[in-house]
Amino acid sequence: MTSADEPAVLALNAAAVEQTDPLGPDRLDWLRLIAAHAAVVEIEGDVAAFVLTFAPGSAHDSLDFQWFVSTYNNRFLHLDRIVVAEPYRRQGVATSVYRAVERAAKPFDRLVCRVQSDPPDDASLAFHAGRGFVEVGKLRRPNGTTSAMLSKELAD
Secondary structure, three states: OOHHHHHHHHHHHHHOOOOOOOOOHHHHHHHHHHOOEEEEEEEOOEEEEEEEEEOOOOOOOOHHHHHHHHHHOOOOEEEEEEEEOHHHOOOOHHHHHHHHHHHHHHHHOEEEEEEEEEOEOHHHHHHHHHOOOEEEEEEEOOOOOEEEEEEEEOOO
16 A cells, blocks of 8 residues: 555545544554555556554554454454455455455464444454454444454464
8 A cells, every 4th residue: 555545545444434443644644654564456457445454562543453452462463444445345355355364464363353243234244254253352432333353263
């Protein structure tokens, strides 16, 4: 992900803001600098998706990241967000990104993320369950929603 990708990434995030945290240009710049992975998926010149992950020891200040630090110390890779543009959904983009991120998370023993559970993001909850993620806790968010805290164990 480069600064040239910023407008597309911000637009994708805005379109999915009910499932992700808001993201402005300054926050995106900062997150890109501290991320373990800040990547876009391009298809025929379009930004079809983006992903941000964070490793233990990161300066990431999200409630989710801090919850996972307190739960797993330094044995996780946090998938902060992945957003796939509507025209590219159900074409294997998310599955390909998850495979790559899971490989990167293997040295940390697990890949973790949050999914909105109240109100439920049924499609995302089903996708994660199908990939082997299990709920390991709940986190009440300042906006009144609740997130399911998910983990996929990757140790051999």
